[in-house]
Amino acid sequence: MSELMTPALAGAAAGLGVAMPMGAMSVLLLQEAMRHRRTAVAAAAGIAVVDLGYAALATAVGPWVASHVAPVEAWVRLVSAVILLAIAAHGLSGARPEPAVPPVPDPGQDAGTGGTTRTATGLRPAKAFARYVALTAINPTTALYFAALTTAQGAALGSGPSGAAFLVGVGAASLLWQQALVALGSLAGARISATARVWTFRLGYGVVAAYALKIALPLP
Numbered sequence: 001m002s003e004l005m006t007p008a009l010a011g012a013a014a015g016l017g018v019a020m021p022m023g024a025m026s027v028l029l030l031q032e033a034m035r036h037r038r039t040a041v042a043a044a045a046g047i048a049v050v051d052l053g054y055a056a057l058a059t060a061v062g063p064w065v066a067s068h069v070a071p072v073e074a075w076v077r078l079v080s081a082v083i084l085l086a087i088a089a090h091g092l093s094g095a096r097p098e099p100a101v102p103p104v105p106d107p108g109q110d111a112g113t114g115g116t117t118r119t120a121t122g123l124r125p126a127k128a129f130a131r132y133v134a135l136t137a138i139n140p141t142t143a144l145y146f147a148a149l150t151t152a153q154g155a156a157l158g159s160g161p162s163g164a165a166f167l168v169g170v171g172a173a174s175l176l177w178q179q180a181l182v183a184l185g186s187l188a189g190a191r192i193s194a195t196a197r198v199w200t201f202r203l204g205y206g207v208v209a210a211y212a213l214k215i216a217l218p219l220p
Contacts, residue, residue, distance in 0.1 A: 004165040011055070011169025018051055018145050019177040024084055024211040025136055026181060027204045031091070032128065033185025034201075040185060042125035044178035046132035051142065052171040058146035059163050074218070076140040081216035083138060084208055091205035141215075146170075 025047055033040035136142065 004161055007162040008165040008169040011166035011171075012173040013169075014055065014146065014166075015051060015170040015173030016177060018142055019047075019174045024208045025132070025139070027207050027211075028087070028135070029132070029178060029181050030185040030188075031201055031204045033182040034189030036124060037182065037186040039124045039128040040182040041179065042129040043132040044182050045175065046129040047136045047178050048171060048175035050133055050136040051174040052167060053137075054142050055146045055170040056167055058143065059166065076138075077215050078219065080138050080140070081212040083135070084212035084215075087135075088205045088209035088212065091208070092202060 029040060029043055029047065032043050
């Protein structure tokens with residue numbers, strides 16, 4: 001067991017290394033948590049799943065990923081920047097106080113029986129998970145990060161158990177960090193006014209737009 005602790009700790013450090021920098025996804029996750037905690041929890045899980053998936057891919061074929069993604073990295077960055085700019089524009093256009101959403105009676109229950117109800121946002125967590133998986137997956141930095149890291153540690157991660165321990169560390173560290181951001185965003189959202197929250201959304205999406213321009217440059 002002790003021989004697996006080293007790759008597990010290395011994986012945890014790698015997971016934190018890719019998750020902790022406050023990039024566009026961190027900002028979007030904080031914004032989501034300030035709106036709806038349940039959807040943010042699902043979104044955080046989506047980000048961690050992609051981190052784990054890229055780490056697994058890079059552990060298996062790290063050198064191949066690095067050599068094939070690097071030649072087109074500039075174009076991938078440009079496409080990613082366009083998508084992030086579209087997200088920022090959509091978020092800024094909709095940054096306004098949200099009206100209360102009344103519960104929608106479940107068609108399967110009699111309204112007079114006092115049965116269960118579901119809100120209009122009942123399906124949001126699944127959609128949030130899928131959306132954040134897609135958004136995180138288009139970031140070439142994550143793939144290149146894990147490719148470079150696992151190539152450098154190829155000898156240490158050669159065996160199956162060591163590689164599995166590394167991946168467990170990556171997934172656990174990334175998930176814990178993303179959920180910590182959710183808790184922070186949820187706590188902040190519960191303590192500020194609706195007007196102040198709207199301005200934080202505008203500031204956050206402005207950061208997303210600035211980050212998009214940053215990763216787009218230099219142009220291919």
